[in-house]
Amino acid sequence: MAQVIDGKQLASQVLEDAAAEVEWLKHHFESVPGLAVVLVGDDAASQIYVRNKIKRAKEAGIASFEHYLEADTSQATLDALIQELNDDPGVHGILVQLPLPEHIDEARIISSILPEKDVDGFHPANVGALSQGRASLVPCTPQGCLIMLRHVHQDLSGKNAVIVGRSNIVGKPMAALLLQENCTVTIAHSRTRDIRKVCQEADILIAATGSPGLIQSDWIKPEATVIDVGINAIEVDGQRKLIGDVDFDGASQVAGAISPVPGGVGPMTIACLLLNTTRAAKNQLT
Ligand SMILES: NC(=O)C1=CN([C@@H]2O[C@H](COP(=O)(O)OP(=O)(O)OC[C@H]3O[C@@H](n4cnc5c(N)ncnc54)[C@H](OP(=O)(O)O)[C@@H]3O)[C@@H](O)[C@H]2O)C=CC1
Numbered sequence: 581m582a583q584v585i586d587g588k589q590l591a592s593q594v595l596e597d598a599a600a601e602v603e604w605l606k607h608h609f610e611s612v613p614g615l616a617v618v619l620v621g622d623d624a625a626s627q628i629y630v631r632n633k634i635k636r637a638k639e640a641g642i643a644s645f646e647h648y649l650e651a652d653t654s655q656a657t658l659d660a661l662i663q664e665l666n667d668d669p670g671v672h673g674i675l676v677q678l679p680l681p682e683h684i685d686e687a688r689i690i691s692s693i694l695p696e697k698d699v700d701g702f703h704p705a706n707v708g709a710l711s712q713g714r715a716s717l718v719p720c721t722p723q724g725c726l727i728m729l730r731h732v733h734q735d736l737s738g739k740n741a742v743i744v745g746r747s748n749i750v751g752k753p754m755a756a757l758l759l760q761e762n763c764t765v766t767i768a769h770s771r772t773r774d775i776r777k778v779c780q781e782a783d784i785l786i787a788a789t790g791s792p793g794l795i796q797s798d799w800i801k802p803e804a805t806v807i808d809v810g811i812n813a814i815e816v817d818g819q820r821k822l823i824g825d826v827d828f829d830g831a832s833q834v835a836g837a838i839s840p841v842p843g844g845v846g847p848m849t850i851a852c853l854l855l856n857t858t859r860a861a862k863n864q865l866t
């Protein structure tokens with residue numbers, strides 16, 4: 581049976597690091613890191629994530645500023661809010677929950693956030709920095725996945741890493757990070773031919789598709805490390821249940837290590853967001 585990678589436990593260690601940074605900033609600079617979270621619309625799942633983020637921020641001693649906007653909020657109103665947050669010296673990190681409603685130009689909103697306050701790491705300046713291997717604010721989910729991988733492997737060098745999914749928020753930055761770790765990186769997606777065979781070559785398999793249970797036990801190389809990013813809400817007997825992109829029960833018979841859903845990548849994402857917020861606050865000291 582595979583080792584189960586406990587995201588909750590690892591996340592609590594990252595949160596301790598973040599809390600220690602907060603203490604240091606308070607003690608030496610009388611600065612309290614501030615995180616602004618912007619949610620447009622009333623998507624139920626997004627509300628849960630945002631609530632979790634704010635709860636953990638408070639625990640770590642980070643001030644949080646919540647902005648809940650109606651689904652029909654105009655681009656101009658959102659633009660104005662971002663400007664206000666950019667100009668606010670008490671706000672060190674800005675997170676705009678994605679996806680945004682159809683009528684909003686997502687790329688323009690992301691680009692309007694000051695790169696030094698972009699704790700999601702989605703601004704083109706931070707994406708470019710990551711791609712060139714320069715220090716930057718690294719997207720939270722891939723950063724969390726990397727911490728999980730380092731927990732299992734001392735050295736990732738030379739390993740075959742296959743990432744299923746090529747989104748800007750998970751797949752692509754994950755590939756950049758693993759390349760930096762000297763992995764041999766393959767990105768698979770919905771047009772990949774014989775995807776099962778591609779995955780069977782993976783020493784490290786990252787699933788980030790949003791397709792529940794896509795990855796079955798016979799896709800997995802024996803003893804591989806499997807990280808399941810997928811968060812899929814399904815209904816079982818009228819109850820809401822979260823499952824990942826990996827068939828956990830089958831995969832854990834074959835893999836060497838595997839992350840569960842829930843209790844895997846999700847809590848790591850939130851912990852890394854708070855760590856990024858303390859880093860951003862440090863970089864903004866004048
Ligand atoms: N745990 C966490 O903290 C987070 C979890 N998530 C979860 O991770 C998952 C992915 O999120 P995100 O990257 O934003 O999703 P996107 O929908 O933006 O991207 C999904 C990617 O997966 C590929 N894909 C979808 N279905 C298949 C398939 N059947 N076979 C092969 N490739 C497929 C798509 O291919 P193509 O490009 O060809 O369409 C696309 O590249 C979701 O479940 C999301 O909820 C996301 C962010 C954070």
Ligand SMILES: Nc1nc(=O)c2c([nH]1)NC[C@@H]1CN(c3ccc(C(=O)N[C@@H](CCC(=O)O)C(=O)O)cc3)C=[N+]21
Pocket residue numbers: 628629632675676677678679700720721811822841842843844845846847849850
């Ligand atoms: N700008 C932006 N940044 C994001 O980082 C971002 C985003 N938009 N949009 C949506 C996705 C999704 N995401 C999750 C974060 C935490 C959990 C999480 O904590 N999950 C818990 C379960 C929570 C529950 O019960 O629903 C777990 O997996 O154990 C899940 C998903 C961040 N995202």
